[in-house]
Amino acid sequence: MSRPAPRKPEYHKINKDLFVLTYGALVAQLCKDYEKDEDVNTYLDKMGYGIGTRLVEDFLARSCVGRCHSYSEITDIIAQVAFKMYLGITPSVTCNNSSRNEFSLILDKNPLVEFVEELPAGRSSLCYCNLLCGIIRGALEMVHLAADVTFLQDRLRGDSVTEIGITFLKKLDEKKYRRKK
C-alpha cells in the first residue's frame, strides 16, 4: 500500500435534521429578504463559495487524496469522496462533452431537500441547493481550477433528476501570487 489509509474522522454526531432545518431556515430567510430568485441564487452561491474555500482544506487534510491529473479524476473524487464525506451520498458522474471539460453529477438522493415538497409559488427558478454549487466552485478555485457550477436540472423545479453541471474553465495561474509581493 503506497498511501496510508485515511484516519477515521472524529466527528461529533449531530442530528442531521437540525442541519437540514438550518439550511431550510437560511433559504426561507433569503427568500423573505430578496424578491428576485436570481438574487437568492446569487447569495446562496456566494455563501457557498466562502464555505468551499475553507472546506477544501479540511477535505484535503482528512482524505489524503493526491494531486489529480485530469478533470474526470477530479469530478470522480468530488462525487465519490467529498460528497460521501460531507453529505453521505454518492452522486453518479457523467461526461457531457467530447472535450472532456463538462461533467454532470446526478444526485438521486439529496438530504438537504428531504422536507421540501415543492418550491413556493412565484419562486419557480429558485435553486434551493445553490449553496452546494458555490461550495464546489470555491473549493475548486482554491486548488487553482476555475469552474462554472450550476444546477442543470432540479427535481424541485419539476425535472426528473437533480443534476449539477461542472464546466471546467481555464486552469488558474498558480504563479500569480508571487507577483503580488
Added chain:
Amino acid sequence: MAIFSVYVVNKAGGLIYQLDSYAPRAEAEKTFSYPLDLLLKLHDERVLVAFGQRDGIRVGHAVLAINGKDVNGKYTADGKEVLEYLGNPANYPVSVRFGRPRLTSNEKLMLASMFHSLFAIGSQLSPEQGSSGIEVLETDTFKLHCFQTLTGIKFVVLADPRQAGIDSLLRKIYEIYSDFALKNPFYSLEMPIRCELFDQNLKLALEVAEKAGTFGPGS
C-alpha cells in the same frame, strides 16, 4: 529530540503563523572587570562576540543584557551605545549576559518569503516534470521539513535531525489548521492566524510528537 519551530506560509509567501519552542537556550551571565577580554563587534544592529570564547560564551553570541537590564539592539536600556559603555573603565565591574541572538519577527518574515521562493526554485530545477518543491533541508544542527498542501499553503517544521515522525506531524498540523483556523468564521484566509484554539492544539500536537517520536496510524 526536540521540535524547534513551526512556520506557516501562505500562498503569496507571507508568514501567517510562527511558533518557537526551543529548549531553554544556553545563556551565560558573567561579571567582568576592565578590560573586557572578549572582542566584541557590531553586526546587524547587534553586539556580537567576535573572538575570545570562554566559559560558555561562544563566538556569535550577542549581548543580551547589561547589569540585568535587557539591551535594545546596540543600545543599552538607557540609550547609550553598548560598545562605548563597555569601553569606559568607569562603568566596571559590569555584569553582562550573553546568549544566542533570537530572530526578530521581521527577520522571520523575510526568511519565510525567501524560503517560499527557494521552494519554487527547487521544483523548477528538477529534471523531472511536476516535481514537488523542497521537502527536507538538512544541516548538522537541525532538519527543516516542509509540506505544501494542494492549495499552496506551506507548513514548515524545524526539528532535531534525529526526530522521527515529522511527516505525520505536518499532516496533523494541516488538520489543526483546517479545524481551528479555517472553521473560525472570523478568520480571513491568508491573514496572520491569531486563534487561541489553534495555538493550544498545535502545542499539544508538538508535545505528543516529541514524546512519541512518531505518530502511529489511528492516533
